[in-house]
Amino acid sequence: MAGNTFGEVFKVTTFGESHGLSLGCIIDGCPAGLQIDEDFLQSEMRRRRPGTGGASVTARKEEDKAVILSGVFEGKSTGTPIAIEIQNTNQHSGDYSNIKDVFRPGHADFTYYSKYGERDYRGGGRSSGRETCARVAAGAIAKMFLSEYGIKITAYTIKAGGISCTKKDFSQIEQNPLRAPDNEAAQKMTERIETLKKEGNSCGGIIECTVSSEGKLPVGLGEPVFDRLDAVLSHAIVSIGAVKGIEFGKGFESADLTGRENNDGMSEGFTFNTNNAGGILGGISNGNEIVFRAAVKPVPSIYTEQKTVTKDGKDTTIAIQGRHDVCLCPRIVPVIEAMTAITLTDMILRNRASRI
Numbered sequence: 001m002a003g004n005t006f007g008e009v010f011k012v013t014t015f016g017e018s019h020g021l022s023l024g025c026i027i028d029g030c031p032a033g034l035q036i037d038e039d040f041l042q043s044e045m046r047r048r049r050p051g052t053g054g055a056s057v058t059a060r061k062e063e064d065k066a067v068i069l070s071g072v073f074e075g076k077s078t079g080t081p082i083a084i085e086i087q088n089t090n091q092h093s094g095d096y097s098n099i100k101d102v103f104r105p106g107h108a109d110f111t112y113y114s115k116y117g118e119r120d121y122r123g124g125g126r127s128s129g130r131e132t133c134a135r136v137a138a139g140a141i142a143k144m145f146l147s148e149y150g151i152k153i154t155a156y157t158i159k160a161g162g163i164s165c166t167k168k169d170f171s172q173i174e175q176n177p178l179r180a181p182d183n184e185a186a187q188k189m190t191e192r193i194e195t196l197k198k199e200g201n202s203c204g205g206i207i208e209c210t211v212s213s214e215g216k217l218p219v220g221l222g223e224p225v226f227d228r229l230d231a232v233l234s235h236a237i238v239s240i241g242a243v244k245g246i247e248f249g250k251g252f253e254s255a256d257l258t259g260r261e262n263n264d265g266m267s268e269g270f271t272f273n274t275n276n277a278g279g280i281l282g283g284i285s286n287g288n289e290i291v292f293r294a295a296v297k298p299v300p301s302i303y304t305e306q307k308t309v310t311k312d313g314k315d316t317t318i319a320i321q322g323r324h325d326v327c328l329c330p331r332i333v334p335v336i337e338a339m340t341a342i343t344l345t346d347m348i349l350r351n352r353a354s355r356i
Contacts, residue, residue: 139338228283
């Protein structure tokens, strides 16, 4: 199966299925000498893992212990491929026996089967959101690299279940199960999610991500013309299964602005007076904070009877069983951070070849 590798210099390949023995990643192109903090790696895994996070997330419990198999010696990267494995320990594969010959609405069952003529129906196999644990592991290594540049990536839920945040207090992000920068809004989101859970339904939301720096973000990240920074970030973020849209800066709102309103004027010292562009001009970072938002679709696994078809194309109905999230936003937050970190790490390494 092609399409499992992302990046040009800092290359990340993920492997594994939701109900297989294990999942993991291979990182090729990580520079030698990077201090590898395994405690930080595991803390990132805990942020994404199932079984925590209140009413919105699945009851499946996995330790998600990330084991480094290669590429690290005496606490530092060696410049050779870094392999990381995460074992599956809490699969309930029997929960999926009723969908063996049926396509679940909103899932990749039909498209995978149509493409390959085979599919792993246990939790979606390769198309499962569980694949993202490997991305978070790779993203943790990328975050260690970015910390050398003082770069920090912060993602958070700004809307879920139709309820929006009215403030942004980053100190509150890890204080509530939605990972929202607004505890009051998060409480309302939680109440809405609990209602939907009782109804056997689900919801989506919007996640915003900000890339900042202790100093000024590097100017010049992004490769013309097809590998523009916003284009590659879009590729990275939309490759996350539940993400259905992305916008940078003012995004779709800019369609209703005039050029005078939308342009970011400059002042002495190469500073920008506004950041409507979201930190990217001409596909290249301009030193401002990078800001984007991703739309997350409702969880397709709902406990309400739905119409569908069998592998033979015959009408039927399905009542999905198993353990599923109600809202994916809180668990996708660390995945978005991971894919952003992988992209920026790759772009920084690529940028080293841009001039003498």
